Amino acid sequence: MIRLGRRRPAAPRRGGGEQPKVVRIALGDLRPDTDALLGRVAYLKLALFESASAVAGRATDLADREAITRVAAVVLEQHTALSSMIEARGHSSAAAMHPFTADIDRYRRRLADSGWHESVLTLHLSAGLLDGFFAGLAAGLPEPEAGRVVEILQRDIGHDALVAVLQAGLAADKRLASRLALWGRRLVGDTLLVARAALADVRDAAGQPASTEERRIEPILNDLIAAHTRRMDRLGLTA
Amino acid sequence: MIRLGRRRPAAPRRGGGEQPKVVRIALGDLRPDTDALLGRVAYLKLALFESASAVAGRATDLADREAITRVAAVVLEQHTALSSMIEARGHSSAAAMHPFTADIDRYRRRLADSGWHESVLTLHLSAGLLDGFFAGLAAGLPEPEAGRVVEILQRDIGHDALVAVLQAGLAADKRLASRLALWGRRLVGDTLLVARAALADVRDAAGQPASTEERRIEPILNDLIAAHTRRMDRLGLTA
Structure with a gap:
């Protein structure tokens, strides 16, 4: 069983591949509820898949559309893999996802239009932050679920392709940088709320919800924000 | 090499699985252009995938949404397989699809809103008709392309699931039948235009476009309409 370490990560890495790293949550005794975590992440991936295909469909360049469709395909595979895990546990994946639709739909609506x-930046940052967060949280599940969910969430959805699309846009339009910097700052708050909401399903060793103690959540949130800042840096944007 | 037969099919089969059957095009000497056919069908699948994910995203029932997402996933795999074939031939799939975007986008716009x-009926009927048509046409490609494209287009995208969703809707709302019957009749004309447009890429043995002779296209169109009518029959709708 992969244990959640108490140690904070070493110096944050800059640049390089955008594969989600497991955020080492600095809480040693969290016990996420397996069904809740699977249902929540499966629905998140379904929603992210739909967003990704909608973003692909709005691309004016056909090569960009193909690239983002490939991202959608990976996110769909993640959803399907999580759904299969839910069904292997004897539940319907629709029923398992249902409790989490309202929160995640609200998140999507806030970032729509x-x-x-x-929208491309949303895909990149939101998937980056939430894959990192949920992989860290999933490490506290019992095995074999822990290993499988971590593997699913560590798959590279194609962040380099998203970064390339964004960099081409930034190179072509000098005004885009300030718009995207603003959007990234707005986005991070809403995305952290989605992460925080999941802590409601997590109990500590004393059976208390992990979300009741601000102090204990802080290191998790700091790690997520640090990783977010590195993603913004890579695009030359002020976080 | 699979040859296009001159024989018309035997008595049309009723009901049963909705896997696309190869329409035996009653023209013995058609030579579709490989790159054009691959580019056209790859784009059609990309467009159909985007439509399917949008339909899934609009489902009010989460189980329906999952079912239609699974359809979208198969269509996406078809697109990806065709794109890979294009790239294996040394072309960019975006460039190969580009000439066909305007026609297919117009088709989608006509069936939007x-x-x-x-929209679920559109997925079912449009994929059914066009998979059957293009599988028949692809049988006239050289090998190994013929066999591979036919295999890709004969994959079941999940028509039974779409039929089940439609049947549940028809059972719940008595007025839906007349709306869907009307929609199916409207849809078939637009869909046949998409099929006809592809005949512009096809030459006969004399090097003439196959689409120039109305008389020669007629048997193809009749087969497609017969298969369409069987799909409508299965739903209890008047074609």
């Missing part, structure tokens, strides 16, 4: 490049 | 059940 943006410009196209903003 | 319908009710949700109408």
Whole structure:
């Protein structure tokens, strides 16, 4: 069983591949509820898949559309893999996802109706932050679930392709940088709320919800924000 | 090499599995252009995938949404398989698809903004008709392309699931039948235009476009309409 370490990560890495790293949550005794975590992440992936295909469909360049469709395909595979895990546990995946639809739909609505490049940035940052967060949280599940969920969430959805699309946009339009910097700052708050909401399903050794103690959540949130800042840095954007 | 037969099919089969059958095009000497056919069908699948994910995203029932997402996943795999074939031939799939975007986008726009059940019917009927048509046409490609494209287009995208969703809707709302019957009749004309447009890429033995002779196209269109009528029959709808 992969244990949640108490140690904070070493110096944050800059640049390089955008594969989600497991955020080492600095809480040693969290016990996420397996069904809740699977249902929540499966629905998140379904929602992210739909967003990704909608972003692909709005691309004006056919090569960008193909690239983002490939991202959608990986996210769909993640959803399907999580759904299969739910069904292997004897539940219907629709029923398992249902409790989490309202929160995640609200999140999507808040980030809808943006410009196209903003939506690409949303895919990149939101998937980056939430994959990292949920992989860290999933490490506290019992085995074999822990290993499988971590593996699913560590798959590279194609962040380099998203970064390339964004960099091409930034190179072509000098005003885009300030728009995207603003969007990234707005986005992070809403995305952290999605992560925080999941802590309601997590109990500590004393059976208390992990979300009741602000102090204990802080290191988790700090790690997520640090990783977010590195993603913004890579694009040359102020976080 | 699979040859296009001159024989018309035997008596049309009723009901049963909805896997696309190869329409035996009653033209013995058609030579579709490989790159054009691959580019056209790859784009059609990309467009159909985006439609399917949008339909899934609009489902009010989470189980329906999952079922239609699974359809979208198969269509996406078809697109990806065709894209890979294009790239294996040394072309960019975006460039190969580009000439066909305008026609297919126009088709999608004409069928957009319908009710949700109408959109599900569109997926079922449009994929059914066009998979059957293009599998028949692809049989006239050289090998190994013929066999591979036919295999890709004969995959079951999940028609039974779409039929089940439609049947549940028809059972719940008595007025839906007349709306869907009307929609199916409207849809078939637009869909046949998409099929006809592809005949512009096809030459006969004399090097003439196959689409120039109305008389020669007629048997193809008749077969497609017969298969369409069987799909409508299965739903209890008047074609």
